[in-house]
Amino acid sequence: MSSFIAPRTVIDGGEHRLQRRRVPQPMIVIGVIVLATLVARRLGYKLGGNVVVRCRKGHLFTTIWIPGVKLKAVDLGFARLQHCPVGKHWTLVTPVRVTDLTDEERRFAQEHHDVRIP
Numbered sequence: 001m002s003s004f005i006a007p008r009t010v011i012d013g014g015e016h017r018l019q020r021r022r023v024p025q026p027m028i029v030i031g032v033i034v035l036a037t038l039v040a041r042r043l044g045y046k047l048g049g050n051v052v053v054r055c056r057k058g059h060l061f062t063t064i065w066i067p068g069v070k071l072k073a074v075d076l077g078f079a080r081l082q083h084c085p086v087g088k089h090w091t092l093v094t095p096v097r098v099t100d101l102t103d104e105e106r107r108f109a110q111e112h113h114d115v116r117i118p
């Protein structure tokens, strides 16, 4: 009488652990941010400090733009939702190539700086 079926498979199935090792990878995130900053700098955008940005209404101003760091703005990658000190409104801003600006525009942007926190 050996109709006994070893319940091994059941045990194995039950022991099947879904150990998803979700390794937090801050190093990779930091690496990507650094790389993005370097690429943007290559393209002529001075990210990583005081950056001239343009809002949706065309106002130019200077802000501190450190990719990945945002205390006063919603970072959407290459555009940010933040307060425009020129038009005094909330808007999407994007970095502007300083070389694309006229001297007057550059001066205007330098004179209009939002709060000095990233």
Ligand SMILES: [Zn+2]
Binding pocket: 055, 056, 057, 058, 059, 084, 085, 086, 087, 088, 089, 091
């Ligand atoms: Zn504006």
